[in-house]
Amino acid sequence: MSARKIAVKFATVMFGSLVSIFFGGLAQLAGQQNSAPPKAVTYSRDVAPILYKNCVICHRPNNIAPMSLMTYKETRPWARLIREAVVQRKMPPWHADPKVGEFLNDPRLSDVDVATIDAWARTGAREGDPKDLQSPPVFSEDWHIKPDSVLTIPEFTVSGASQDEYEYIYVPTNFTEDKWVQAAEVLPGDKRVVHHATVSVVTADRGGVPGSMAGYVNIVPGIYLPGHLAETRPAGYALRIPAGSYLQFQVHYSNHTSEDVKDRTSIGLVFAKEPVQHEIAQYEIWNDLFLIPPNDDNHRVTSCFTLPKDVIVLAYTGHMHFRGKSMRTEAIYPDGRREVIMDVPHYDFRWQETYFLKKQFVMPKGTKLVTTAYFDNSVSNPQNPDPTKAIRWGEPSDEEMMGFWLQFADPKPVDEKAAVANK
Ligand code: HEC
Known part of the structure; x- marks a missing residue:
């Protein structure tokens, strides 16, 4: 590599850390001296916070991603592939062109974070001082909303090492009146095998025949993608589930364990407490x-x-x-x-x-x-x-x-x- 190339790379890394210092707030800046030599990028100080924030929601034990990235030991062997995945923007998963529209649920890494991971993987993927490590995030395995009603699929067995299995499962709501839903969350029964799930309403007045498109109605009350938690609407906005409807769960199972895994995925619904506008x-x-x-x-x-x-x-x-x-x-x-x-x-x-x-x-x-x-x-x-x-x-x-x-x-x-x- 020519000296010039190295200089350019170095500048990028420096710029990266300057920007993160800037956004990290003045407190951090106060301790920084202009003449301080640039520190090497380390897992403990620089990379772990990025993984904690953007990756481990899926990359942790008993979750959908094939490997955990919770610790240095678990992460180190993947350094090269992690670099590739973030530089090519394959991870975190997101498929819309960033130049078109601005979306609430856009999980893409900032250029600074990509540059940090890139630099880390290229400079030996070092651990650094474990004392720099911030405490890892704690995830709730339970609801993030307080559901008024929970509807659950009958137990479904996903056979060992089965890839990409799509199931359509129908659950009666038994609602005797129309319900207005303000928030919904889909909670996977077993996160190791539920890749994603979407829940749609099938109304009784449109044929309502479970399993046929005839009664399929164009309302989606909830979706589960790892990392995508509850869907809460602003006050006054709600969607209606007509009395007598069924819910169609479309569940994408992918079992990378070798054993059979039983799943009971649920949807929790919060009904509107204020008049719906x-x-x-x-x-x-x-x-x-x-x-x-x-x-x-x-x-x-x-x-x-x-x-x-x-x-x-x-x-x-x-x-x-x-x-x-x-x-x-x-x-x-x-x-x-x-x-x-x-x-x-x-x-x-x-x-x-x-x-x-x-x-x-x-x-x-x-x-x-x-x-x-x-x-x-x-x-x-x-x-x-x-x-x-x-x-x-x-x-x-x-x-x-x-x-x-x-x-x-x-x-x-x-x-x-x-x-x-x-x-
Ligand atoms: C929404 C869940 C999710 C998030 C968030 C996520 N991943 Fe993944 N990742 C997966 C799944 C699932 C796979 C397995 C392949 C697939 O299904 O696309 C995977 C695969 C990978 C692989 C292997 C790719 C390969 O080529 O074999 C790497 C490396 C990776 N992820 C790194 C990351 C990093 C780094 C982040 C954060 C910056 C991240 N992932 C965020 C779910 C996720």
């Missing part, structure tokens, strides 16, 4: 009329939807299966202005992310939402179950779906009578 709902915009030819590595499918009313936009979700490659949605406003609102350049079915907007905004009636998705039905897609098959729409994961979901709140207040807060 804005009902939360979701448009699920699908194209179900496509045919993806065998061995096609870049098949385009599009959809278009015109908003029938003004909506307050809350979140976006792109939904495809194993062959899904990318998805991009553009809004064409009634005044002709165009804006890309969601861009997922490297879609991964195993991470069902919903992108919650930092700033809600009103999208006017008449806005066109144009979604363009690409599918990879070739051998170069490692997740492809069968590149020799022509693929159409289908619910099982080895068939395909193409959907863009817009979660919104109705700007118009809910009918007073309907919105009597439930007890």
Whole structure:
């Protein structure tokens, strides 16, 4: 390596630590002397806080990630792969293009944190002084909300070493009146095997037949992704679960232990205690009329939807299966202005992310939402179950779906009578 290159790298690291000192507050700065030589990056002082904050929610014992990164001893052997994963931004998992939109649940590391890990792994991945180590985070294995109602799936056995198994499990709510949900949390029964879970409402008045799309309704009360805890709505915003509905749990199991593991995943619901002003709902915009030819590595499918009313936009979700490659949605406003609102350049079915907007905004009636998705039905897609098959729409994961979901709140207040807060 040339001296110049080293100098540039060194400058980056220095800049990195300066920025973190700056943000770390004046207290830290007070003890720092301008002439002090740069200290080597160590696990104890520099890297552990980053891992504690961003990684160990999944990378700890008995959780979904394949290895724990809680201690130096556990982390050291992974240094090279950790560096690669953070520099290439494969970890923490996040699939939206950072240039498009600002999202509440964006877990990406700052450039400074990436530079710190990079420097650490390249300079021997040293432990440093264990006295520098801050105390590790403590996680609650229990609810982060106080649920008024808990609905749980019947016990499900995930056989040893089974990869990527998707189960659809239906649970009756037995609600005899409509319920307004202000917060929801999905609690995995056994975190070693629940990769993620989403819960949707299946209403009785739409056929309500568990197991069929006929009664599927476009409301998602909760999602579990490791690291994504309770979903709490601002006061006055709630979503309605009609009396008699079923809940559909879609659970992605992945068992990297060698034993059978039993799971009972639950959803906890907090009902609105104050009158509901804005009902939360979701448009699920699908194209179900496509045919993806065998061995096609870049098949385009599009959809278009015109908003029938003004909506307050809350979140976006792109939904495809194993062959899904990318998805991009553009809004064409009634005044002709165009804006890309969601861009997922490297879609991964195993991470069902919903992108919650930092700033809600009103999208006017008449806005066109144009979604363009690409599918990879070739051998170069490692997740492809069968590149020799022509693929159409289908619910099982080895068939395909193409959907863009817009979660919104109705700007118009809910009918007073309907919105009597439930007890
Ligand atoms: C939301 C959960 C989650 C978070 C947060 C997370 N990981 Fe992971 N990580 C996983 C899972 C699960 C895997 C296994 C591979 C997969 O499913 O993509 C994994 C795999 C890895 C791997 C192995 C990659 C390989 O190529 O084999 C590394 C290294 C890694 N993570 C490092 C990190 C680091 C460093 C962070 C924090 C900056 C982090 N992860 C944050 C869940 C997570």
